[in-house]
């Protein structure tokens with residue numbers, strides 16, 4: 053459990069650096085990330101490197117005993133580079149080029165920009181790769197942020213052609229796979245294919261999907277070009293990238309494949325995220341100052357898998373931020389709580405954004421651990437408290453790694469893209485559906501791993517697939533090889549990899565283990581709400597429902613009031629034929645968990661628990677005081693069982709260890 057901070061020495065007079073470093077160390081901070089936006093200071097003119105200030109900043113921080121994470125500054129190409137190569141600026145879907153004057157103003161497919169990045173990162177890595185205090189390198193910053201992937205440039209088009217050639221080999225195969233006979237969309241060469249923007253009506257969904265797959269690969273290859281340089285020059289350092297919450301524009305599993313990452317880091321702004329995702333207004337209001345109890349946990353659990361067990365929070369909200377629709381001050385205790393929450397989910401490091409609020413430029417309304425006058429902010433004081441508690445507790449500072457959870461939720465990036473391309477109804481959003489299932493599992497007190505469908509799923513006792521567009525034979529093999537309970541949600545198996553309806557009808561290959569067929573599907577305006585009950589839980593279908601034909605061997609566990617099956621099952625596999633209201637999802641999952649012999653406990657509103665090693669942590673995100681569900685003989689290593697809003701406790705529980 054280590055604490056870090058993001059620091060921008062270039063934004064402050066040198067006379068402050070030594071004191072900043074001393075105060076960081078005194079506060080209990082061990083890691084400092086620097087440099088990720090400082091290109092114009094490291095290379096003020098083409099080829100003219102000025103390292104001396106950075107040498108001094110690094111040495112000053114290192115002298116205070118701090119470990120450094122060095123960011124490559126490629127998210128903010130300087131003006132001279134843009135003036136020399138204006139085609140580096142990216143092109144939006146409407147054909148307009150972005151301007152210089154903020155950040156992320158580069159086209160990820162630009163060969164010129166890629167060359168410039170490799171050139172610069174090589175120089176930086178040659179200079180600092182062996183520095184003993186630099187323990188990690190971050191590539192770029194939040195790839196894809198500000199909607200900067202994709203780019204609709206001629207550079208992207210050229211590379212898209214090459215990508216299509218590798219995938220289809222000849223254009224007839226592409227025409228065939230894409231179904232281009234429809235609307236006379238056939239092409240006579242790869243070069244004749246355009247980008248899927250600026251079409252009068254929908255472009256072919258497989259054209260859009262392949263473009264998204266291509267762009268996802270572009271992001272990964274852009275990162276890898278830097279990783280190759282860094283591996284050569286900084287072989288001892290951990291290499292990472294800082295991903296974002298609820299962000300699905302590229303496939304993070306593919307991004308991490310091979311040797312591309314040592315640690316998955318992500319940036320956690322729970323209140324701003326709660327404000328910006330598709331949650332009911334009533335929940336946004338309820339959790340306005342604490343953030344929704346599952347919003348950070350969801351990404352902790354996702355990035356833990358992406359980092360193959362190793363994840364950091366590279367930027368943690370330290371107070372009010374500047375970029376959501378509304379930016380309230382967090383409830384007292386939350387800045388401390390979020391650190392423990394990340395640790396409970398397995399984070400090795402929680403690094404706050406930022407050391408001090410910057411009184412000028414774009415982020416002047418964004419808090420830090422210090423106010424602009426250098427006094428510790430309310431968030432800074434909470435970090436001080438957490439750092440002391442951890443330092444004084446062997447149980448906390450020496451906490452072991454989290455174990456595999458009994459329950460897995462499968463998250464699939466291509467499914468997000470396919471259902472975004474073809475929502476079919478205004479309110480269908482895949483990630484929101486996954487989140488609804490995840491929330492239900494967490495309300496039942498369960499620890500969850502969020503994993504890829506390609507991961508080894510056979511060791512779990514309960515596998516929840518809220519939806520997955522393509523079900524391949526390999527996934528069905530996993531069902532057969534495991535002894536888990538499996539729950540599939542609507543639209544599962546509804547597509548082939550070429551974005552067509554499977555010839556056997558949905559749910560495609562799942563029919564091997566669950567004989568049923570989806571005959572018709574409907575999206576539901578809010579006034580259409582077929583009712584259903586599961587046990588004594590009553591609710592409705594929302595957004596999406598399917599009309600399903602069950603085979604005679606298939607059980608129908610619940611039916612809608614108009615007699616269509618709602619839950620179908622065969623052996624250990626269940627299929628939920630609609631997006632159900634939340635309590636119904638929880639009822640289905642509770643039943644499946646019981647069948648999997650997993651103990652569930654419905655937690656008080658706003659309360660969440662998470663186990664790591666021999667400790668159980670409890671967190672109160674709700675407005676009322678709650679009691680943590682610790683056994684009578686539990687030994688508390690942090691806090692106590694009565695939790696007011698924003699409070700956390702942790703205990704060792706004699707009977708389970």
Ligand code: GAL
Pocket residue numbers: 193194197319321367373374375405415418
């Ligand atoms: C992140 C970004 C940081 C900073 C922060 C403000 O998205 O990586 O550089 O802008 O947001 O919340």
